[in-house]
């Protein structure tokens with residue numbers, strides 16, 4: 110099937126999703142019970158899955174229809190089938206061998222098998238090697254014995270596990286031939302396919318309410334010596350033969366591949382949430398007037414306050430910059446994965462390092478930005494109906510799941526310090542770390558020159574990485590490795606973030622230089638890029654003085670430059686957010702509709718409060734009078 114471009118997919122979605130018979134009629138879910146919300150979101154998630162199946166979409170198209178923009182409409186409280194689609198299916202496709210794929214995939218696609226990805230345990234999430242669920246192979250019965258030694262080793266968090274999935278890819282410590290072999294994936298039936306009851310030896314349930322995403326249906330799972338056939342260990346990478354002998358994978362961390370994919374998907378997807386928040390804040394900032402009337406007799410639009418411009422406009426620029434760089438990461442991931450499937454794992458370490466830092470940088474930037482945008486809407490941004498709280502809850506979840514951000518940045522830092530110290534295989538052509546082995550780019554800083562800013566961002570990354578690599582090296586001479594590493598943690602995280610920022614701006618510089626459709630578009634991209642760069646400098650002035658070659662006078666000039674750029678961008682704010690092409694029903698916000706009819710919508714949503722049904726609610730008599738207040 111020919112892959113449709115983004116806006117064709119939007120048109121397609123316009124007709125297929127917004128008008129789908131089971132999806133087009135939405136209900137407000139705020140006043141539903143936990144169970145009602147789950148039922149509503151699950152039935153819509155199922156309709157969506159059927160649609161994907163009927164349309165025969167490829168992975169790029171699925172990523173677009175599963176994007177937060179669309180899933181906020183289909184499953185506003187979290188998609189109970191998200192982990193099935195984003196992790197379980199890709200794990201089978203990439204980690205099951207050909208026989209296993211043909212054995213299971215038919216049932217997955219006809220909906221008989223619904224799965225989850227069960228890795229995290231109550232006491233271990235970050236430190237995957239520390240997981241304690243065991244899978245012990247018995248050559249006599251040719252089965253694995255899956256066991257949870259105690260409650261702290263219960264699987265805890267997997268999405269869809271609570272009450273939705275009947276299978277799980279379980280990550281467990283493999284023992285064979287009496288030897289520990291590390292973490293491996295197992296396909297395990299957890300509920301009966303017909304009755305949906307837990308199978309013998311399985312304890313399973315839902316973990317309870319969270320900050321947001323309450324119908325992701327996160328669950329817990331314990332095994333009491335559950336027997337799993339040998340053929341259910343996913344065997345594309347490592348193998349256990351019938352006699353219990355073990356064949357190692359081609360790459361030590363091959364079984365972590367699903368995590369790399371999901372990190373890339375999260376980085377790409379979180380920008381969607383930022384686009385929605387930016388559109389809401391931009392539209393509201395035009396509609397909202399407050400303050401001393403001006404010469405025209407009208408109170409000012411809040412966007413004309415300089416402070417409001419700083420709260421809103423840099424995040425619109427970030428939408429463009431982060432969208433382009435994460436899209437390029439997605440393409441890069443597709444390329445490296447096909448190399449890895451062909452047996453060449455040379456590009457995997459750098460892909461892992463890049464995916465880690467971009468997932469962390471994007472989710473951190475987007476959640477901070479969404480919170481700033483929420484505050485930019487004043488009191489009304491605090492209302493659920495603005496949609497901003499849910500967008501924040503979504504983006505901030507991304508900072509924790511699929512690798513807590515600090516931990517992921519430390520993975521990137523580990524790669525960077527090895528590169529800086531020359532103790533890693535040299536980077537391939539086109540690598541994102543070649544700058545570490547070259548002299549610093551000494552392009553002089555000049556306000557107004559994007560190339561000069563990019564060079565300064567590069568000097569910050571280079572300075573941060575080389576400095577912490579040297580400190581680590583020195584500490585290693587005097588203390589054990591773990592202590593030396595711990596002495597530098599804060600600086601290592603800062604170095605990885607600086608590297609991530611350099612990656613993002615270099616990618617966007619390339620996108621701008623390759624853009625050839627029109628002069629006006631080129632100029633607009635340049636303006637957005639300039640805002641992003643000036644804002645990046647203003648957020649980390651100390652770094653740009655310490656490592657970037659900027660003087661205090663450059664810093665002062667940059668502050669003024671940023672404010673001038675914001676004023677220049679202000680008239681384009683609405684076209685730039687309209688260009689995200691988000692229909693009102695997908696935005697689903699009282700503050701962010703296209704027509705700007707904010708106050709009527711706010712009243713309309715208040716009418717849904719069950720406390721407004723009767724003039725005097727029954728609770729007044731039941732609670733207040735009875736307590737004789």
Ligand SMILES: CCCCCCCCCCCCCCCCCCC/C=C/C(=O)SCCNC(=O)CCNC(=O)[C@H](O)C(C)(C)COP(=O)(O)OP(=O)(O)OC[C@H]1O[C@@H](n2cnc3c(N)ncnc32)[C@H](O)[C@@H]1OP(=O)(O)O
Nearest residue numbers: 172175191194235236237238362365374378461510511512
């Ligand atoms: C067909 C269908 C297609 C569907 C397409 C859909 C697209 C959808 C788009 C939109 C959807 C958006 C998504 C929204 C919903 C998502 C729901 C998310 C649900 C969340 C799920 C989870 O959270 S699952 C659990 C995730 N857990 C973690 O991430 C744990 C984090 N910890 C780790 O990863 C590891 O423990 C570690 C990396 C921190 C350390 O591992 P370990 O202790 O084993 O490492 P060592 O110290 O022994 O070794 C380090 C060594 O290994 C290298 N390395 C580590 N990881 C990798 C890797 N993944 N790949 C390659 N190499 C790796 C590391 O670099 C070191 O190398 P050295 O050379 O030794 O330095």
Ligand SMILES: Cc1cc2nc3c(=O)[nH]c(=O)nc-3n(C[C@H](O)[C@H](O)[C@H](O)COP(=O)(O)OP(=O)(O)OC[C@H]3O[C@@H](n4cnc5c(N)ncnc54)[C@H](O)[C@@H]3O)c2cc1C
Nearest residue numbers: 226227228229233234235266267268509510511512513515
């Ligand atoms: C909404 C949601 C959905 C999820 N879905 C799934 C799922 O489908 N499947 C699944 O298996 N899991 C899932 N998870 C679990 C998730 O992957 C983990 O919560 C995550 O990896 C973080 O691990 P942790 O909870 O152990 O945090 P911890 O590692 O305990 O983090 C606590 C603190 O310790 C710090 N810390 C820990 N280790 C280090 C270190 N080495 N160096 C420095 N600091 C450190 C962290 O930075 C953090 O500040 C989900 C989680 C959430 C919130």
